[in-house]
Amino acid sequence: MSTNSTTKHAGNVAALLATLTKDSLAYKLVDVANNAEPQERAAAVAAVLQERVKALSKELVYAKDQVD
Amino acid sequence: MPKIKWIEINGFRSFGDGPQRLEFGSPIAVAWGPNSQGKTSIAEAFEFLLTGIICRCELTASVQDEFADSLRNAHIPDSATVFVAACIETSTGATHVLRRTLIEDYGKKNKCSSSLTVDGKPTNEDELNKLGFQLSTPPLSAPILFQHTLGYLFSATPKERSMYFKRLLEVADLEELREAISEAGKLIVGDPPPPLLALQGCISTLKNSAKLQGLLSSVPTAKAISSAFSETASDLLKAARVQVPPDENERYAQVRDLLTQLRSKTFPVAGLTVAVAATWSAPADATWQDIEAFLKKAKEVDEETKRLSRLLSEVLAVPDVAAITSPIDCPVCATPKALTPDRVQTIRNRLTANRDYDSSRRTAESALRDLEGMANSLARIAKQLEPQPIALKREWRRKNGFAIRKVRELLGTSADGLVRDWLRATAQLLRAIRAVKLATTDAGNASKTFTANLANQTSTSLLRELFEKCATACQKMRDAQDRYADSTTRLKSELQAVIDKQSAVEGWENFLELAASQAELFDAFAERRAATMVAYQHIQAIKEIDRAIECVLEAKFSSLSSEVGVWWDRLRPDEETFFYSVKQRPKARRTVDFKVGVSLGPDRTKAPLRDAVAVFSQSQLHCLGLASFLARSMREPNGFMVFDDPVVSSDEDYRAHFVCTVLEELINQGQQVILLTQDQRTWKDVSELYASKDVDVFQITRDTGVTTVTKTSDGLAAMLTKAEPYVRNEHPKMRKRAAEILRDALERFCKELLVKNRREQGEAAAKITDYDGKTLGDLFPKVNPLLKDPSHPGKLKFMKGALNPGKHDDTIPSKGDLSCALGYLKKFRADYLM
Numbered sequence: 001m002s003t004n005s006t007t008k009h010a011g012n013v014a015a016l017l018a019t020l021t022k023d024s025l026a027y028k029l030v031d032v033a034n035n036a037e038p039q040e041r042a043a044a045v046a047a048v049l050q051e052r053v054k055a056l057s058k059e060l061v062y063a064k065d066q067v068d
Numbered sequence: 069m070p071k072i073k074w075i076e077i078n079g080f081r082s083f084g085d086g087p088q089r090l091e092f093g094s095p096i097a098v099a100w101g102p103n104s105q106g107k108t109s110i111a112e113a114f115e116f117l118l119t120g121i122i123c124r125c126e127l128t129a130s131v132q133d134e135f136a137d138s139l140r141n142a143h144i145p146d147s148a149t150v151f152v153a154a155c156i157e158t159s160t161g162a163t164h165v166l167r168r169t170l171i172e173d174y175g176k177k178n179k180c181s182s183s184l185t186v187d188g189k190p191t192n193e194d195e196l197n198k199l200g201f202q203l204s205t206p207p208l209s210a211p212i213l214f215q216h217t218l219g220y221l222f223s224a225t226p227k228e229r230s231m232y233f234k235r236l237l238e239v240a241d242l243e244e245l246r247e248a249i250s251e252a253g254k255l256i257v258g259d260p261p262p263p264l265l266a267l268q269g270c271i272s273t274l275k276n277s278a279k280l281q282g283l284l285s286s287v288p289t290a291k292a293i294s295s296a297f298s299e300t301a302s303d304l305l306k307a308a309r310v311q312v313p314p315d316e317n318e319r320y321a322q323v324r325d326l327l328t329q330l331r332s333k334t335f336p337v338a339g340l341t342v343a344v345a346a347t348w349s350a351p352a353d354a355t356w357q358d359i360e361a362f363l364k365k366a367k368e369v370d371e372e373t374k375r376l377s378r379l380l381s382e383v384l385a386v387p388d389v390a391a392i393t394s395p396i397d398c399p400v401c402a403t404p405k406a407l408t409p410d411r412v413q414t415i416r417n418r419l420t421a422n423r424d425y426d427s428s429r430r431t432a433e434s435a436l437r438d439l440e441g442m443a444n445s446l447a448r449i450a451k452q453l454e455p456q457p458i459a460l461k462r463e464w465r466r467k468n469g470f471a472i473r474k475v476r477e478l479l480g481t482s483a484d485g486l487v488r489d490w491l492r493a494t495a496q497l498l499r500a501i502r503a504v505k506l507a508t509t510d511a512g513n514a515s516k517t518f519t520a521n522l523a524n525q526t527s528t529s530l531l532r533e534l535f536e537k538c539a540t541a542c543q544k545m546r547d548a549q550d551r552y553a554d555s556t557t558r559l560k561s562e563l564q565a566v567i568d569k570q571s572a573v574e575g576w577e578n579f580l581e582l583a584a585s586q587a588e589l590f591d592a593f594a595e596r597r598a599a600t601m602v603a604y605q606h607i608q609a610i611k612e613i614d615r616a617i618e619c620v621l622e623a624k625f626s627s628l629s630s631e632v633g634v635w636w637d638r639l640r641p642d643e644e645t646f647f648y649s650v651k652q653r654p655k656a657r658r659t660v661d662f663k664v665g666v667s668l669g670p671d672r673t674k675a676p677l678r679d680a681v682a683v684f685s686q687s688q689l690h691c692l693g694l695a696s697f698l699a700r701s702m703r704e705p706n707g708f709m710v711f712d713d714p715v716v717s718s719d720e721d722y723r724a725h726f727v728c729t730v731l732e733e734l735i736n737q738g739q740q741v742i743l744l745t746q747d748q749r750t751w752k753d754v755s756e757l758y759a760s761k762d763v764d765v766f767q768i769t770r771d772t773g774v775t776t777v778t779k780t781s782d783g784l785a786a787m788l789t790k791a792e793p794y795v796r797n798e799h800p801k802m803r804k805r806a807a808e809i810l811r812d813a814l815e816r817f818c819k820e821l822l823v824k825n826r827r828e829q830g831e832a833a834a835k836i837t838d839y840d841g842k843t844l845g846d847l848f849p850k851v852n853p854l855l856k857d858p859s860h861p862g863k864l865k866f867m868k869g870a871l872n873p874g875k876h877d878d879t880i881p882s883k884g885d886l887s888c889a890l891g892y893l894k895k896f897r898a899d900y901l902m
């Protein structure tokens with residue numbers, strides 16, 4: 001990506017992020033994808049989602065322990 | 069912003085071999101040529117130089133091969149290089165020469181390739197950014213307007229038009245980002261966790277699985293899972309008419325017993341259990357060192373002391389002997405007075421000198437016991453590893469029906485290989501065990517013998533050799549055991565399925581395993597639930613991102629609409645039908661509409677809106693395309709714009725506004741404009757209207773298939789060229805004509821020099837027409853102070869005198885005078901104006 005395109009891309013992403021709520025999942029995914037190399041974006045976003053699955057899974061198990 | 073000082077084209081499109089150079093000294097240039105003379109080739113040369121492609125190929129080629137071999141002129145020799153070069157001046161005043169050379173033309177299946185240099189150094193497109201070029205996303209990268217770019221907007225499919233604007237508004241990158249985020253959703257939706265897969269497998273094979281089935285419909289609580297398993301166990305036992313214990317764990321134990329019984333009735337699969345034996349290691353070096361240390365010590369101690377050391381120790385242990393002060397009778401041989409205090413001291417000294425002997429012996433004896441124990445231990449391990457059917461003896465096999473014939477019956481002929489492998493592995497293991505037993509027997513016996521004759525041993529080599537044999541045999545037995553375990557597992561697995569089917573206990577084993585790992589099952593349910601929730605959140609996030617991209621795009625569309633509107637109004641002021649906006653169609657992300665207001669009067673506020681494509685004439689659509697190009701180019705100003713016939717010649721009003729208003733506005737905004745037109749009137753109008761800006765005027769012609777560009781606006785050069793054939797002619801009329809042309813050229817030189825001087829002094833508005841009506845007599849006093857060479861004022865005066873008669877119909881100047889005047893003027897032009 002040329003310097004010029006990089007600048008435009010940065011501007012576009014900044015405008016996009018400004019439209020999204022900062023603590024939303026959408027914001028986080030855009031941020032993560034934007035900070036990854038183009039060919040690694042999907043994997044980087046998937047890693048975030050997997051972490052989320054793990055955390056949520058732990059919460060559900062913890063809730064079970066509390067009930068037990 | 070960079071400005072173009074000149075462009076040179078060689079072998080590109082309609083240009084022949086031999087560089088054609090167009091020099092630009094003014095902020096505006098106009099080139100005229102009839103159709104098919106090479107105007108578009110010039111515009112495409114600019115585009116090729118900056119981008120390495122021509123967008124016509126990208127936008128209009130329905131199939132790639134239409135553009136095959138299209139960049140290289142078909143008539144130039146193969147050895148000719150195809151290139152486009154340009155000299156640019158950056159905003160800092162620095163000049164650079166860009167040159168792009170065609171390496172490979174468009175092919176039937178491949179794109180063209182080229183190399184770019186800046187000031188002779190190879191570089192890439194990033195360097196253009198550093199020089200101040202702001203190229204957009206391909207294929208509409210360069211600030212060059214073509215006829216096909218104008219028409220494309222309205223003839224494109226909705227999807228193509230949408231992509232055009234997304235490229236124009238530079239949001240294609242956000243679409244790519246969104247696609248990557250969307251793609252990631254597929255990566256988290258995988259197979260269910262292993263415990264859930266096992267449960268699904270269990271349910272599909274187990275009868276009475278209705279209670280377990282209920283678990284799959286939602287995320288069950290731990291209690292629900294426990295209850296479902298317990299009740300299923302109860303159902304299995306009831307179906308087998310077995311009493312159901314109240315305790316849950318007892319129920320599973322009962323099911324296990326029942327399963328074993330039922331399986332055993334079909335085949336005693338317990339006979340295929342693989343033993344797990346303890347580990348065994350060969351004797352450590354320390355063991356051998358202990359024994360060998362004793363053997364060394366034994367050599368050092370004299371035989372008599374070795375023989376009597378115990379006896380003497382016992383003698384000294386007698387209190388009366390240890391403490392004698394005078395001779396006493398020997399307690400061993402009863403010789404009277406034989407044991408004197410001196411002799412006791414001698415005995416004591418000898419024993420002290422050899423006291424390590426016994427200690428070393430004890431250590432060696434202990435090591436030897438260890439060796440014997442290790443041999444026995446390995447023998448026990450070998451016994452433990454005996455294949456179960458062998459270990460369980462023939463009576464057991466007969467009683468329980470464990471027979472290879474039965475195995476073959478159950479598995480059928482398809483499992484012959486499996487059975488053969490198992491039998492081979494069993495035989496190998498038995499041989500290996502036998503070898504271990506023999507080796508351990510030998511090693512154990514040797515250890516015993518060695519211990520019994522320890523005092524007479526001299527070397528451990530035989531013993532070592534026997535234990536090395538044990539180690540080797542042990543390793544072979546382990547390897548054989550691994551192969552046996554592997555083939556047994558495979559055989560058992562195949563057999564188990566058949567046995568379970570014949571015993572009507574399919575799924576029981578899985579059921580019991582799952583019942584024992586309910587916590588893992590609950591965790592798996594939680595994980596699946598979490599994955600489902602995150603997948604839903606991901607979909608919602610994508611929707612949010614879509615909405616956000618639309619917002620970004622809407623803002624850009626809104627801004628672009630305003631800018632297009634400004635240019636539209638410059639091109640078509642006072643028109644009742646007007647451009648309103650360009651925007652995405654609501655709820656149709658891939659459709660972009662041009663909206664126009666259809667007004668009946670000057671008040672546009674209540675004008676109904678319609679689609680441009682439906683309402684606008686062809687001329688208006690072209691105008692809208694031009695306004696869109698101008699808006700886009702001014703968003704990312706490059707310092708120059710190239711227009712290839714932007715106005716339809718028949719559209720007089722529109723043409724006039726473009727020439728008068730738009731071009732002036734572009735120049736005022738600091739843009740260099742290069743206009744290529746087939747319309748002679750536009751050419752003439754621009755030449756005259758912008759004469760004060762010394763507009764560069766070119767004429768494009770094509771002869772024998774090759775485009776030639778002539779600069780017609782350099783008045784002095786043109787005059788001198790024009791005079792040359794007349795000067796050489798002998799005919800008086802011709803010489804008179806030469807004198808007239810050269811006299812005009814002399815006036816022109818004076819005026820150009822004065823204008824140049826004033827501009828250098830900061831008077832940017834100085835122009836040739838300021839001196840209209842002035843004679844050489846008026847001009848010389850002003851020019852003379854500007855001449856650098858003292859001989860030049862005289863030469864000016866000579867020319868005036870020599871050329872004057874021509875104008876006033878006096879004596880015709882001689883050929884020599886004319887030649888001198890022509891030579892002087894050429895030199896003056898070179899010295900003062902170039």
